[in-house]
Amino acid sequence: MKDFSFYAPTEVVFGRESEEKVAQLVKKYGGSRVLVHYGGQSAKRSGLLDKVCGLLAKDGIEYVELGGVVPNPRLSKVKEGIALCREKGVDLILAIGGGSVIDSSKAIAYGVPYEGDVWDFYAGKAAPETCLPVASVLTIPAAGSEMSEASVITNDEGEVWLKLGYSNNISRPKFAIMNPERTFTLPAYQTAAGVTDIMLHTMERYFNPDCDMTVTDAIAEALMRTMKDCVFAVLKNPEDYRNRAQIMWAGSLAHNDVTGYRVNGDWATHQIEHELSAMFDVTHGAGLAVVWPSWARYVMKENVSRFVRFAVNVMGVENDYTDPEGTALKGIAAMERFYHAIGMPNSIHELIGREVTEEEIVEMANKCTRNGTITQGKFKVLRMEDIAEIYRMAR
Numbered sequence: 001m002k003d004f005s006f007y008a009p010t011e012v013v014f015g016r017e018s019e020e021k022v023a024q025l026v027k028k029y030g031g032s033r034v035l036v037h038y039g040g041q042s043a044k045r046s047g048l049l050d051k052v053c054g055l056l057a058k059d060g061i062e063y064v065e066l067g068g069v070v071p072n073p074r075l076s077k078v079k080e081g082i083a084l085c086r087e088k089g090v091d092l093i094l095a096i097g098g099g100s101v102i103d104s105s106k107a108i109a110y111g112v113p114y115e116g117d118v119w120d121f122y123a124g125k126a127a128p129e130t131c132l133p134v135a136s137v138l139t140i141p142a143a144g145s146e147m148s149e150a151s152v153i154t155n156d157e158g159e160v161w162l163k164l165g166y167s168n169n170i171s172r173p174k175f176a177i178m179n180p181e182r183t184f185t186l187p188a189y190q191t192a193a194g195v196t197d198i199m200l201h202t203m204e205r206y207f208n209p210d211c212d213m214t215v216t217d218a219i220a221e222a223l224m225r226t227m228k229d230c231v232f233a234v235l236k237n238p239e240d241y242r243n244r245a246q247i248m249w250a251g252s253l254a255h256n257d258v259t260g261y262r263v264n265g266d267w268a269t270h271q272i273e274h275e276l277s278a279m280f281d282v283t284h285g286a287g288l289a290v291v292w293p294s295w296a297r298y299v300m301k302e303n304v305s306r307f308v309r310f311a312v313n314v315m316g317v318e319n320d321y322t323d324p325e326g327t328a329l330k331g332i333a334a335m336e337r338f339y340h341a342i343g344m345p346n347s348i349h350e351l352i353g354r355e356v357t358e359e360e361i362v363e364m365a366n367k368c369t370r371n372g373t374i375t376q377g378k379f380k381v382l383r384m385e386d387i388a389e390i391y392r393m394a395r
C-alpha cells in the first residue's frame, strides 16, 4: 500500500429538516456576515433559498445574496462575488446548490484576501495563504465539492475559454447540510449525470498504478454497485427518499478520499472531459460518460487484470479465465450500456448534437496538455497524441 494522508474535516449534517441547523452551524464556524451564493432558478423555485435566508435572519446573522452561478461556473461571477464580499465585509460563504455553486464559492473565498488576480491560483502562478470559510447546503449529489479540496472554474474573459481546477485543503468546506428531499426536484438528466460523476470519482481512484488497496477497493466496488442499483429506482420515482439518500451520501464518500487517495488516482478521464465542457459547455457527468469507455479501451492493456476485476465485481460480468482481455472488454461494454440505460450519451456526437471536427479535437488535446508541455493520467501516462486519439475513438 502506498503512503497517503487522509483529511476530511467537513461536518456533515444529513437528513430531513437538516437545513434547520443552518444558523447554528454558521455561528459555530465564525460566520456573522454571510454571502449566500446560489445558481439559476432551482433554489428559489423550491423555496430553499427563502427558508435558509429566513433562518439566518431569525438568528440575527446578516447576509447578502448573490445568485446566477451557471453550470461550469465562470470567473466573471467569481470576481463579482469577491467585490461584493469585500464591500460588505463578508466572513463566511454559504453555497446553496451543487458543484458549480460550491466551486464558485471556493474561488471567491480564495480571492477575497488576495491582492492579485484570483485566476493566478488556477493558472498555477501563485498559491493562496488563506481563504474565507466556505460551507454548503447541497442540492445535487454529483461533484462531491461539499467535502473536497477541489474547485473547477471556467475563465470566460478571453476569446478561448479555459476550464481549470485548483486543489487546496484550506478550501475544504466547514460544514455540509444534506437533505435528500431537496434532490427530489432534480431533472432525470442531472440525476443520471450526477451518478455518473460519483462513480467516476471512484473509478479515477480505482484505476491507479498501485492496486494494493484491498479494503479501499472493496469500499469502492460496493459504492459503485450501490449506485448502479439506486439510480434506476430514483429515475423511476424521483421522490424515493431511501435511494436519493444513498446517492447523496455516496457523492460525498466518492470524493472525500474514502474510496481512494485522490493524489494516487488517474484523473485523465476528468481532464479530457474538462476540455469538452470548456469548449461545448456540456454537463460534466454526461461528458464523462462519453470519454470513459474510450479511455478504458485505450489504456486497458496496462493492467488487464484490474479491468477484469472491475468487470466481474462491479459490472457483474462472468469471468472467462481463458480470455482476460475479452472479460475486461465486456466490462467496458457493460458500462457503456449502463450509461445509455440511464440516459447518458455514448459519443461526442450524442453529447453535442453534431460531429466534432478534427480541428476541435486537436485544440482540445492541445489545451489538455498545455500545448504538449504536460501529460495526463497515471494508469497510463497520456501525451497529446494519445488524448487526441481518445477523442477520436469517442467521437
Ligand code: NZQ
Residues within 6 Å of the ligand: 039, 040, 041, 042, 043, 069, 070, 071, 072, 073, 097, 098, 099, 100, 101, 103, 139, 140, 141, 142, 143, 144, 145, 148, 149, 150, 151, 152, 182, 183, 184, 185, 186, 187, 190, 194, 197, 255, 270, 284, 285
Ligand atoms: O442553477 P440551478 O437553477 O440551481 O440548476 C442547477 C444546474 O442547472 C440544477 N440543480 C441543482 N440542484 C437542483 C437542480 N435542479 C433541480 N433541483 C435541484 N435540487 O442542476 C444543474 C447542475 O448543477 P451543477 O452545480 O452544475 O452540478 P454539479 O454538482 O454536477 O457540478 C458540476 C461542476 O462541478 C465541477 C464540474 O466540472 C462542473 O463545473 N466539478 C467539481 C469538482 C470538485 N469541486 O471537487 C469535482 C468534479 O469532478 C467536477 O469537475
Ligand code: ZN
Residues within 6 Å of the ligand: 143, 197, 200, 201, 270, 284
Ligand atoms: Zn467529476
